[in-house]
Amino acid sequence: MPRYLGKDRIAILAALVAPLAVSAALVPFRSDLLNTNVALVLVVIVVAVAANGPRIAGALAAVSAAVWFDFLFTQPYQRFTVTKSADLQTAGLLLAAGLVVSQLAARARRLQVIAITDAGYLARIHDTAELTQSAKSTDVVIDHVRAQLTDLLGLRGCRFEYGSLVGYPPRLEQDGTVAWRGRHWDVDRRGLPDEEVELRIFSGGRFYGRFMLNPTPGTVPPLQARLVAVTLADQVATALDTTI
Template sequence: MLRRPARDRVALAAALVLPPAVCALLLPFRSWMSNTNAALVLVVVVVAVAVLGRRLAGALAALSATVWFDFFLTRPYERFAITKSADIATAVLLLAVGFAVSQLAARTRELKVIAITDDDYLAQIHHTARLVETAAAPDAVIDQVRRQLVGLLGLNGCRFEYGTLIGHPPRLLEDGSITWGRRRWDADRDGLPGQEVELRVRRGGRFHGRFMLQGAPGAAPPLAARLVAVTLANQVGVAFASVSPVRA
């Protein structure tokens, strides 16, 4: 299974390569296949890329699909020009649907809906997301998530640190795994490490702080619970991003 950085690179490459390749495969059929049907085929390509990668890959696939749809499948062929109003409307819809699908796929993956089957997990995410929408400052969201993490992961305690990173404690990653130094900690077999585990809060490439998780003896939260914990931390990042610098 591809790790996240490698998977992102594959998705970006696919966003550039797959749309023109599929358009080239459709060339023998363009004389009798409607452009609407051809656009639907390209939407499937955009969906596949969006599911594999992140928002950027999906958006890039949508843009690439629209450009090569124009070049290969609309008259005049092999030119970046569209003369028929129906083809223009199809190209615009292809671009709009492609962007929308990429955003939905990224949002679904962000919430880990597929991996989370427990209704209580989903309820916790929903409750925190509602709080993010109404909270005037991130502090209320931090306090809510801190309490949720204690119950969710079976912790003895949990605190939030603002500011720069200090030390190299074990870290809970986006995919629910835990690393300690350069090695991966088997949380399913060994439970949480015997010292505090950091769960970083980022948004838009900016570091806002981290939760420090103190596991109870014998605490071994399942992967689904760890993924929910990551999603809740991401909601704190949304809370930071949604307020102005003065209010923050």
């Protein structure tokens, strides 16, 4: 089983079980606890699940937390019925807050700029930034980044296209994910798609062109490498922005 797939399955299982387990543990003390405090505890559980699993895990945890809060902490107990308006509001806020916070946590997990301690990654970023400042031609920067992307992502090849967007190839996003046909492509489990992947070059809302990445079948570049690739491409945007 791939490591990420196994981790995601564990997170989804935790999303279903953890809110129930915590709620059950608090039941003996429910006469001494305010329902708002119980709700806050469950929100913490939702955040913990979302921060360590896929987006769906956070959403499931939020729904699970709201369901068990209703079942165990609102009267009449052990029934999916709420008689007090205050409890109904608390349950609704728990669900809404859980969903929002879980999605934010999942986004933060995906968008986090990983502490790049690998000397090779740091050197690529540093060298490209220096070249961007000193190169007399943007073509020099583009060729440098093209070679860096090929090595960094284990590509069979890489080319740069100026001009408008053509077609709907898979796209490497700014957060290191790949979008294709309106869906998220699971790179960590499936590797890069077996066709050209575009990496768009924008600056100030202006589109300059794109790198077309030709993946090697079976290659699974880690998220850190993909984020570095996006950072390198941004250097090209900086170079083009100052010369065009």
